[in-house]
Amino acid sequence: MKDKLVLMIPGPTPVPESVLSALGRHPMGHRSADFSTILARVLEDLKWLHQTANDVLVLTASGTGTMEAGIVNFLSPGDRVLVCCNGKFAERWADMCDAYGLDAERIHGPWGKALDPEAVRRALEADTAKRVKAVIVTHSETSTGVINDLETLSRHIKAHGTALSIVDAVTSLGATSVPMDAWGLDVVASASQKGYMMPPGLGFIAVSPKAWKAYETAKLPKFYLDLGKYRAEAAHHTTPFTPAINLIFGLQVALQMMQEEGLDAIFARHSRHKTAIREAVRALGLSLYAGDDAAASPAVTAVTTQPVAAETLRSHLRKHFDIALAGGQDSLEGKIVRIGHLGFTNDRDILTVISALEASLAALGYNSFAPGAGISAATQNLAT
Template sequence: MDDKLMLMIPGPTPVPEQVLRALAKHPIGHRSGDFAKIMAEVTEGLKWLHQTQNDVLILASSGTGAMEAGIINFLSPGDRVLVGCNGKFSERWAQVCDVYGLATERITAEWGKPLDPEQFRAALEADTDKQIKAVIVTHSETSTGVLNDLETINRYVKAHGQALIMVDAVTSLGATSVPIDAWGLDVVASGSQKGFMLPPGLGFVAVSSKAWQAYTTAKLPRFYLDLGKYRKEAAKNSHPFTPPVNMFFAMQVALKMMQTEGLENIFARHQRHMNATRAAVKALNLPLFAADHASSPAITAVAPVSVDAEQIRSILRKRFDIAMAGGQDQLKGKIFRIGHLGFVSDRDILTAISALEAALQELNYEGASVGAGVAAAAKVLAS
C-alpha cells in the first residue's frame, strides 16, 4: 500500500500532518514584516526548547553544518581541543577539527560504550597552562544509541575555567533535557530532522556570552557559517541569507505543538519509549548494544547474534513498510537501530515491536516466546 511508510530511524523522523500542511503554504518574502513576526516567534520558541536566554541561531543546514559552525566561529588555527570519540558522529567532529588545523586530541571509548568523564578531568587538570581552548562532546551518539555523561564532563570543563564546552545535541535536543543556561553550556548544535518534528533543512546553534568573547579573537575562516552575521540579523528578526521560508512556517507549528505538550512531558515520553523498547528487546532475548545506564532516549541499538540484522531490516521494510536504521562503518550488518524520537507515540512503539516479532518469526528465531516483546513494551507503557 502506498504512503504507509513508518519511520523508526534516528532521522529524518516522522512529521505531524499540521506541520506538513504548513510546509505547503505559499512562500512569503524573507525581508517582509510578516516573516519578521514569524522569526521573532520561532526564536523565542527555540530559546524555550533550549532552556536558554542566549542566542539560538538558525542555519539552512544539516546538524553537521550547525556543528561545523559551532567549531569554526570560536577557535583559531593550532588551538588545542579535546574531542570525545565513541561513535561515527563524535569522530566526525574530530575530523572537522583536523581539517581546520586544530591541535586535536581524541578521548576515546569503544563504540557502544560511554565516554569516561574521568579521562576528561585528568586532561583538563593537567593543563596548568590553560592551553585547551575547547572540549567537544556528542551528547547522544546516534550511531550507537549511547548517551554520554555531558553533565559531569561539563563540570570538569567549568573547573578548568578557560575551555569552551561545545556540544553535539543533534539527537538529544528535544528528546532529553539539555539545560543550557543551568549547566552553562557554551555552544550547542542540533538539527531540525530529529526531536524538532521537522523535515531536514535547518540547523540550530545556541551560543553563550563566553563563546561570543572567544568569537572576537577567533581566526578560522568563515563566511556563510559566520555566526556573527546570523546574530546581527536575528536581533532584527531577520536572516543574513535567503532562508527556507516554508521551513519557518513548519517550525512555528512544531514549536507550538511542543509548547502545548510541555518540556517535562516531552522528556518523560521519550524516556518511556526508550524503556518500553529496551524492555521489549530484552524480552525477545536480543542483545542491546548500549548498557542501560548509558542508553539514549532517542534511539535503541540492537546487536542480534542468531539472526541477521540486515535480514530483519529487510523484512520490516518490505513486509510492513517500517524503516529501521542499520549499523554504520564497522557496525554495518552487525546492529540495527530503532529510532523513537520526535513525533512518536505509544502506538508507534507497539506497532514497531509487533512487526519486529513477526520478522523474527519469519526468520525462524526461537529465542523468545511469541508476544513476549509486545507484552513487555505494553507493561512499561501502561505504568
C-alpha cells in the same frame, strides 16, 4: 504499500500533519514584516526549548553544518581541542577539526559505552598552561544508542576556566533535557529532522556570552557560517542570507506543539519509549548494543540481532511491514539495527514496531522467545 512507510530511524523522523500543512503554504518575502514576526516568535520558542536566555540562531544547514559553525566561529588554527570520541559522529567532529588545522586530541571510549567523564577531567587538569580552547562532546551518540553524561562533563570543562564546551545535541535536543544555562554550556548545535519533528534542512545553534567572547579573536575562515552575521540580523528578526522560509513556517507549528505538550511531558514520553523498547528487546532474547540502561539514549536503541542477520531483518521489516529501521555504521555495518524513537512518536508507534519485529524474527526462523513476549514487555512499560 505506497505512501505507508513508517520511519523508525534516528532521523529523518515522522512529521505531524499540521507541520506538513504549514510547509505547503505559499512562501512570503523573507525581508517582509510578516516573516519577521514569525521569526521573532520562533527565536523566542527556541530559547524555551534550549532552556536559555542566550542567543539561539537558525541556519539553513544540516546538523553537520551547524556543528561546523560551532567549531569555526570560536577557534583559531592550531588551537588545541579535546574531542570525546565514543562513536561515529564524535569521530566525524574530530576529523572536521583536523581539516581546519586544529590540534585535536581524541579522548577515546569504547563504542556502546558512555564516555568516562574522569578521562576528560584528568586531561583538563593536566592542562596547566590552559592551551585547551574547547572540548567537543556528542551528547546522544546516534551510531551506538549511547547518551553521554553531559552535565558532569560540562562541570569539568567549566572548572578548567578557559575551554569552551561545544555540544552536538542533534539527537538529544527535544528528546531529553539539555538545560543550557543551568549546565553552563557554551555552544549547543542541533538540527530539524530529529526531535523537532521536522524535515531536514534547518540547523540551530545556541551560543553563550563566553563563546561570543572567544568569537572576537577566532581566526578560522568562515563566511556563510559566520554566526556574527546571524546574531546581528536576528536582533532585527531577520537573517543574513535567504532562509528556508517554508521550513520556518513548519518550525513555528512544531514548536507550538512542543509547548502544548510541555518539556517535562516530552522528556517523560521519550524516556518511557526508550525503556519499553529496551525491555521488549530483552524479552525477545536479543542483545542491546549499549547494555547500560543509565547510558541509554532516549532517541535510538541499537540491537544486536544475531543469529538473524541485521540487514535481512531490516529488509523483511521494510518489505512486509513498511517499517524502516536504521542499520549499523562503519565497524557496526551489518551487525546491528537501530530503532529510532524520537520526535513525533507515540505509544502506538512503539507497539507497532515491536509487534512487527516479533513477527519478522519468527518468519526468519528465530524462535528464542515466547510469542507475544516483546509486546507484553513493551506494554507493561508503556503503562507506567
